Amino acid sequence: MCGISSLPEVFSHIYVEKRAREYIMTEQVLSHFKGSTVIDIEHYKDVFNRPGQDLYLQNSSKNLIIAVNEGKKIFKGAPVCQDFGFDRFYYAESAMNCIFSCDYCFLKGMYGTSNIVIFVNYVDYLKECEKMLEEGPVYLCASFDTDLAALSGICSWQSIWEDFAASHPEFTLELRTKAAVSRVTSKENIIYAFTVSPEKIIKLYEKNTPTLKTRLNSINNALSQGASVRLCFDPIIYVKDYELCYNEFVDTVLDAVDIKLIRDISIGTFRISSGYLQNIRRACPYSSAVHFPFAKEDGYAVYPKKLRQSMIGILENRLKGAGCESKLYVMP
Amino acid sequence: MIYIFTALKCEGEPLRLFEKDDLKVIVTGVGKTNMAFALGRTFPEGSTRRSLVNDIVINIGCCCAKSLQGVYLINKITDQASSRDFYPDMLRVTGIKEAALITTDTLVTEPEEDVLYDMEASSFYETASRLLSPDRIITLKIVSDSGNTDGITTSYITSLVNDHIDQIGEVIAVLRSGMTEREDEADIELIYTMLHATEAMKVQLDELINYARLTDADINKLISEEINSICEDKELTKAQGKEVLKRVRDKLTS
Numbered sequence: 049m050c051g052i053s054s055l056p057e058v059f060s061h062i063y064v065e066k067r068a069r070e071y072i073m074t075e076q077v078l079s080h081f082k083g084s085t086v087i088d089i090e091h092y093k094d095v096f097n098r099p100g101q102d103l104y105l106q107n108s109s110k111n112l113i114i115a116v117n118e119g120k121k122i123f124k125g126a127p128v129c130q131d132f133g134f135d136r137f138y139y140a141e142s143a144m145n146c147i148f149s150c151d152y153c154f155l156k157g158m159y160g161t162s163n164i165v166i167f168v169n170y171v172d173y174l175k176e177c178e179k180m181l182e183e184g185p186v187y188l189c190a191s192f193d194t195d196l197a198a199l200s201g202i203c204s205w206q207s208i209w210e211d212f213a214a215s216h217p218e219f220t221l222e223l224r225t226k227a228a229v230s231r232v233t234s235k236e237n238i239i240y241a242f243t244v245s246p247e248k249i250i251k252l253y254e255k256n257t258p259t260l261k262t263r264l265n266s267i268n269n270a271l272s273q274g275a276s277v278r279l280c281f282d283p284i285i286y287v288k289d290y291e292l293c294y295n296e297f298v299d300t301v302l303d304a305v306d307i308k309l310i311r312d313i314s315i316g317t318f319r320i321s322s323g324y325l326q327n328i329r330r331a332c333p334y335s336s337a338v339h340f341p342f343a344k345e346d347g348y349a350v351y352p353k354k355l356r357q358s359m360i361g362i363l364e365n366r367l368k369g370a371g372c373e374s375k376l377y378v379m380p
Numbered sequence: 381m382i383y384i385f386t387a388l389k390c391e392g393e394p395l396r397l398f399e400k401d402d403l404k405v406i407v408t409g410v411g412k413t414n415m416a417f418a419l420g421r422t423f424p425e426g427s428t429r430r431s432l433v434n435d436i437v438i439n440i441g442c443c444c445a446k447s448l449q450g451v452y453l454i455n456k457i458t459d460q461a462s463s464r465d466f467y468p469d470m471l472r473v474t475g476i477k478e479a480a481l482i483t484t485d486t487l488v489t490e491p492e493e494d495v496l497y498d499m500e501a502s503s504f505y506e507t508a509s510r511l512l513s514p515d516r517i518i519t520l521k522i523v524s525d526s527g528n529t530d531g532i533t534t535s536y537i538t539s540l541v542n543d544h545i546d547q548i549g550e551v552i553a554v555l556r557s558g559m560t561e562r563e564d565e566a567d568i569e570l571i572y573t574m575l576h577a578t579e580a581m582k583v584q585l586d587e588l589i590n591y592a593r594l595t596d597a598d599i600n601k602l603i604s605e606e607i608n609s610i611c612e613d614k615e616l617t618k619a620q621g622k623e624v625l626k627r628v629r630d631k632l633t634s
């Protein structure tokens with residue numbers, strides 16, 4: 049183990065691209081961190097892409113980078129993502145990396161750093177979406193490479209996307225989160241996708257995230273405001289007593305939430321590109337969630353088929369039993 | 381291991397009091413080339429990020445500044461000649477003030493406000509970063525002058541370093557406190573041999589042993605049970621070794 053006790057607070061250092069200084073969002077973010085050391089940089093990649101960064105150490109002491117994204121902003125969804133029946137399924141890179149630290153997070157595999165980038169040129173993103181809408185309806189996952197709702201206390205990305213979706217009915221926005229969301233916009237085309245996990249899994253593998261109880265309260269709060277809510281039982285993570293753990297968990301969710309009000313439900317077990325798995329394991333050397341001896345299928349590390357089916361079966365059967373059959377999207 | 385690199389002998393001498401089995405002071409000579417060579421000599425050919433995962437390098441030396449004074453931990457290094465910037469990862473609380481630094485090829489006579497100047501740091505960082513993570517490359521600079529080096533003697537520099545020895549000592553203490561080696565792999569040669577493990581099986585076994593350790597499962601017991609159930613008292617065949625591996629995997633993951 050390393051000297052975690054001598055690590056600084058989160059965002060002790062904020063790296064700001066010189067060109068980002070002129071954006072309102074930069075000011076907005078910096079105003080929350082008056083005590084941080086601010087370092088001017090030329091390009092976010094000079095910090096973000098440094099070779100050999102120690103993600104294990106950084107996980108306990110994340111720093112922030114504020115940048116202008118002059119590259120690609122909107123990407124086509126990967127085949128491993130659930131597209132919920134939408135043809136034009138995209139995700140936006142409004143920020144990279146997350147304030148939370150789930151052991152199994154694919155971002156640990158994808159990026160060689162735990163530091164977070166917030167892009168501040170949101171107008172450019174919205175312009176790009178306007179253009180895409182000229183060719184037909186768009187489904188955009190805005191909280192894909194991050195948890196935008198978790199960042200809503202320091203930047204306005206979430207409300208920017210909500211406002212855009214509210215004025216563009218052909219634009220379906222998905223905001224996926226584990227955060228405690230207090231304010232929602234009630235529109236059919238704005239989906240709040242809450243990831244829920246058993247409390248045991250949260251404690252073991254979803255560091256810094258809200259408890260199950262808090263998430264369920266957020267869900268109920270969103271539903272009571274008439275928001276469109278998706279429940280994501282994804283990823284299901286293996287633990288020795290997974291049957292008991294996930295059965296009790298479904299009981300808790302069904303007790304707490306009026307499932308009839310839920311728009312749809314996604315179910316999937318943990319899966320990750322094999323290439324990313326190596327990096328994740330280095331970043332989380334002590335996590336049994338990522339050191340599980342996975343099977344390899346088509347370049348992805350997955351649970352062995354029998355186990356996968358058993359884990360999915362628990363959720364699927366219980367939710368079907370609760371009358372949700374038509375709402376289920378299952379990643380096999 | 382902690383390696384302290386100083387350009388001058390008079391900078392390095394006071395630091396020898398920190399030398400122990402886990403810390404070494406290396407005097408490099410002035411300038412970027414000397415610094416790069418010294419780092420190259422310190423880490424033998426064939427060194428990898430993995431083999432040096434427990435090593436830390438520190439560049440300690442004097443620098444010039446217009447009005448800043450004292451000792452600084454450097455959070456940004458700019459190489460003036462190439463205009464390249466380098467960012468050490470500031471992941472440890474040391475209590476030392478931070479500043480940005482510019483590395484120049486010649487002595488600076490008219491420094492700008494709020495920045496430090498030296499002649500080695502960019503090369504130190506750039507060379508070290510090929511093998512070490514950016515949080516393990518530390519640059520500490522003590523302001524010795526404001527561009528006029530008249531009267532700067534070796535004994536003056538030594539006394540300057542001595543004046544800040546307590547602060548330097550605190551940084552070293554923080555670094556030492558975080559140096560508990562990461563756990564080594566378990567000795568599994570015996571298991572490899574018993575199961576006639578091929579290279580591919582060894583990879584799988586490593587994975588299983590690691591997973592068992594993290595989930596508090598007794599891997600030795602699991603393996604012995606499976607060996608016994610397949611062939612009591614006899615040596616396993618290769619095929620049986622594979623079967624044991626499969627059964628242990630199933631037990632651990634069901």
Ligand code: SF4
Pocket residue numbers: 145146147148149150152153154155192193194195225226
């Ligand atoms: S909340 Fe999502 S994005 Fe954030 S660390 Fe967890 S899995 Fe990754």
